[in-house]
Amino acid sequence: MQETIALVDDDRNILASVSIALEAEGFKVRTYNDGAEALRGIAASPVDLAVLDIKMPRMDGMELLGHLRKASNLPVIFLTSKDDEIDEVLGLRMGADDYITKPFSQRLLIERIRALLRREKGGDDGVPGSAGAEAPILRGDLTLDPARHLCTWKEGRVNLTVTEFLILKALALRPGHVKNRDQLMDAAYGESIYVDDRTIDSHIKRLRKKFRDADDDFQQIETLYGVGYRYREQ
Numbered sequence: 181m182q183e184t185i186a187l188v189d190d191d192r193n194i195l196a197s198v199s200i201a202l203e204a205e206g207f208k209v210r211t212y213n214d215g216a217e218a219l220r221g222i223a224a225s226p227v228d229l230a231v232l233d234i235k236m237p238r239m240d241g242m243e244l245l246g247h248l249r250k251a252s253n254l255p256v257i258f259l260t261s262k263d264d265e266i267d268e269v270l271g272l273r274m275g276a277d278d279y280i281t282k283p284f285s286q287r288l289l290i291e292r293i294r295a296l297l298r299r300e301k302g303g304d305d306g307v308p309g310s311a312g313a314e315a316p317i318l319r320g321d322l323t324l325d326p327a328r329h330l331c332t333w334k335e336g337r338v339n340l341t342v343t344e345f346l347i348l349k350a351l352a353l354r355p356g357h358v359k360n361r362d363q364l365m366d367a368a369y370g371e372s373i374y375v376d377d378r379t380i381d382s383h384i385k386r387l388r389k390k391f392r393d394a395d396d397d398f399q400q401i402e403t404l405y406g407v408g409y410r411y412r413e414q
Contacts, residue, residue: 183297184208188218188244189233189259198231201286207293215239219247222254229255229293232276245276255296259284278341281379295342298329319352320414322400333394343368344387347380351401351411360408384409 185207189195192213199209210227212218216239222230230248232241241258248254258279278292314326321334329345331338340348350359350367359367361380368383384401391398400412 182206182208183228184210185293186210186212186218186222186227186230188212188215188230188236188241190214190236191233194233194259198286198289201290202293205290215241215244219244222248223251226252227254229257229296231257231259231289231293233259235261257289257292257296276341278343292342295329295345298327317349317352319355319400319411321395322352324349324352333391333398336394338390338394340387340390344383344390347383348387348401348411351409355411356413358404358408358410364409 185202187195187199187202187209188211189198190213195211195213199211202209210221210225212221214236215232218230218232219239232244234241245256245258248256256276258276260279260281277296280289280292317324317326323332324330324345326345326349329340329342331340331345331348346368347364350364364380368380384403388398388401391400402410402412404410
């Protein structure tokens, strides 16, 4: 079944180029110029995922997300300006699933969309043992299932954004081995995308908070100051 994406941005060039790229990948796309228009459209005809610009006239992405979250858990990806870390943090706290900074790679956005849709479907297209499916990663109390985009700690689910999942996966694949920020950027964003060091630090901070909300004693993600991060060996 063809999935539908709502693309909301006041930049008509982005609406045109991204919608063409998404349609070429087999998605249906509905485009909106502002949050108010998008809210009406999504309420009248639900979509499978929304990509929202944060800064828009009439109703910005933050306000739109607040309205959407009152009615559904629709997967949401924010598009943010390069230096708007505060917006990124607020957006994730409000319930966005991920964010991508402008200028962005359309391929990166498509990969994020596919990963979120797989998570929402419970990994129907990537069950363990099927051809091409990644095997779950087991590290003591941690289980990461890339095929389903599922993370559990002591058998309780921990809801991670796509970026958080990819960073944790990069660390958990080789416990005890240090990953510097550049390596974690590549794992989460791809080698062609640059993000500030602080962005990786912010993701790590949110990862720790989510696990400590589930378990006060969680200490598995270690910081080596001036070097990077590692997942503690059992």
